[in-house]
Amino acid sequence: MKNIFLKASLFYLILFTFSCSSETDYIEPTGLYFVKTKIDGVSTNFEDFTILVTNARQTAVITATNSNYKLVINLSNYTKVGEYDLATAQNSAILIDNQTPANTFSAYEGKLIITKVTDRGAKLGTALDGTFNFKAEDQNGTEKELTEGSLSLKVTEL
Numbered sequence: 001m002k003n004i005f006l007k008a009s010l011f012y013l014i015l016f017t018f019s020c021s022s023e024t025d026y027i028e029p030t031g032l033y034f035v036k037t038k039i040d041g042v043s044t045n046f047e048d049f050t051i052l053v054t055n056a057r058q059t060a061v062i063t064a065t066n067s068n069y070k071l072v073i074n075l076s077n078y079t080k081v082g083e084y085d086l087a088t089a090q091n092s093a094i095l096i097d098n099q100t101p102a103n104t105f106s107a108y109e110g111k112l113i114i115t116k117v118t119d120r121g122a123k124l125g126t127a128l129d130g131t132f133n134f135k136a137e138d139q140n141g142t143e144k145e146l147t148e149g150s151l152s153l154k155v156t157e158l
Helices: 004-021
Strands: 034-039 042-045 047-053 061-066 070-074 080-083 092-099 103-119 126-137 143-157
Touching: 004 061, 034 080, 047 103, 092 143, 103 143
Parallel strands: 047 143
Antiparallel strands: 034 042, 034 143, 047 061, 061 070, 070 092, 080 103, 092 103, 103 126, 126 143
């Protein structure tokens, strides 16, 4: 009986050792990253989005697009967690309406609040979470208002 138990234990130990790999493929969970807002009261989700950060220059550029809009937020005084005024010489936000003809709305009031910057490990990288809202107008004085904006993005550092 002791011999059978020993052989079974050895078999399972070998099986367990060789079935575990040190390199595991990682599939990023769906919905982990997002950019969403309300534009003039209408909920809008962006399908494609990125944030590029240059630490040496302390700049960050957030871009988000969907079939109707392109959103660009530029921070030239990026210092991670904090509040950023989006209507200054250092920081800006624009919304491009992809209707024909395309129309560009520039923020004249608003803010982005970065609430958290998290290192999610080697496979996921660094994530940035925050909220935003702003009022913008085009060259004709037509206004758009973005409210209840929120984002969670995987940071790409250059």
